[in-house]
Amino acid sequence: MSRSAHPAGPRHGDVLPEGHYTAPPTDLNALDPKVWSRTVTRTPDGKVTVGGMEVSRLAEEFGTPAYFLDEEDFRARCRAWRDAFGADADVFYAGKAFLSRAVVRWLHEEGLNLDVCSGGELTTALDAGMPAERIAFHGNNKTPEEIERAVAAGVGHIVLDSFQEIVRVAHIADRLGTRQRVQIRVTVGVEAHTHEFIATAHEDQKFGIALAGGEAAEAVRRALKLDGLELVGIHSHIGSQIFDTAGFEVAARRVVSLLAEIRDEHGVELPEIDLGGGLGIAYTSADDPREPHEIAEALNDIVTRECAAAGLAVPRISVEPGRAIVGPTAFTLYEVGTIKPLEGLRTYVSVDGGMSDNIRTALYDAEYSVALVSRSSDAEPMLVRVVGKHCESGDIVVRDAFLPADLAPGDLIAVPATGAYCRSMASNYNHALRPPVVAVREGAGRVIVRRETEEDLLRLDVG
DSSP: OOOOOOSSSOBTTSOOOSOSOOSOOSOTTOOOTTTSOTTOEEOTTSOEEETTEEHHHHHHHHOSSEEEEEHHHHHHHHHHHHHHHOTTEEEEEETTSOOOHHHHHHHHHHTOEEEEOSHHHHHHHHHTTOOGGGEEEOOSSOOHHHHHHHHHHTOSEEEEOSHHHHHHHHHHHHHTTOOEEEEEEEEOOOOOSSOGGGBOSSSSSSSSEESGGGHHHHHHHHHHHOTTEEEEEEEOOOBSSBOOSHHHHHHHHHHHHHHHHHHHHHSOOOOEEEOOOOBOOOSSTTOOOOOHHHHHHHHHHHHHHHHHHHTOOOOEEEEOOSHHHHGGGEEEEEEEEEEEEETTTEEEEEESOOTTTOOHHHHHOOOOOOEEOSSOOOSOEEEEEEEOSSSOTTOEEEEEEEEETTOOTTOEEEEESOSSSSSTTOOOGGGOOOOOEEEEETTEEEEEEOOOOHHHHHHHOOO
């Protein structure tokens, strides 16, 4: 295989065009532990391994593109969140980040609960053996069929998202002869420092019932009057990919103020408060996420302080990390195809996947890292844009990064931190086949979600 350097595109020391990149790294072979899972290492001969298995062997056995999930890292992160919050709090893994039956079993074994937001996620959770009482069911427009399935299964919580849903859930619970435990999701008016599409606590969006204008207080009044509902708490979620707790502090203060109003008006102290998830992870070396124990300490301090000021007993706290658990545990492995240098701009590196396996760059302008993983290289860095094979100019996987100038077709490159919202949001655009998810542990890989086939596509096409 030829390893000749490409003649065009900026090099180290050139004046570079505007972009999302940082300065060239001093060592292109280094793997920043902030963005790679715990068992990923580069061996002295330059090959990258995960879970004790070389990625080149993984590519031979499972093909590319593929998501490789570090099972040991996933389990360790579950334990870190569970231990940080302790027995007096609940950690609900947000299934929307990535869900499969294997993941559900790991969560169960590691002592976490599960947050679902669709009938399909609920079915997966129950089928894999998650006890229904450890499931919370979210969503802004749950269908009557989904609600009935959740109530009949005995889920631990349904999070009410609208006035219509209050009545809908109560009616179904009455008909089934049960009393459903519920929380009310409120929008607290906090503008999270994140992308517009993933900020969820300002008033102008589809989730929750606003505190402003007394709507949340009215929702509480209605829920407390209905025999089919057992109102146990208030739920808040301020957004996603958040790195500091300042927004959570404002949200907690406003939620605790609502709890005090409920006590004063109804003589009831609700026993639970859910502060949601949304804690960020490192997609690039510039990101600086907080550790679970830091987050737990900060959130517990906030709630304890606000409850003391309001004269309330401290409620049981719940949090919902999804991305923060699964995001860093996986990378997507690609094979390099076409390499197209653009003089004075950058080099376009096309891979065998693209926006069908990672829509986040196109959807959120998300930033990612990338590394050559089938070998090491001492070549100088070149500015690249990693793109997919789809018929869209916006089919970008990594907008701006540096790879070795001797990169060649057939090389393997990997994009870390793709465990969350990549396979979950994958599509069949251009009739692409969605990649498999392979769990790697102790020197072996195991498919937990198989690669789609063309037969799968044709099976759904009944015309």
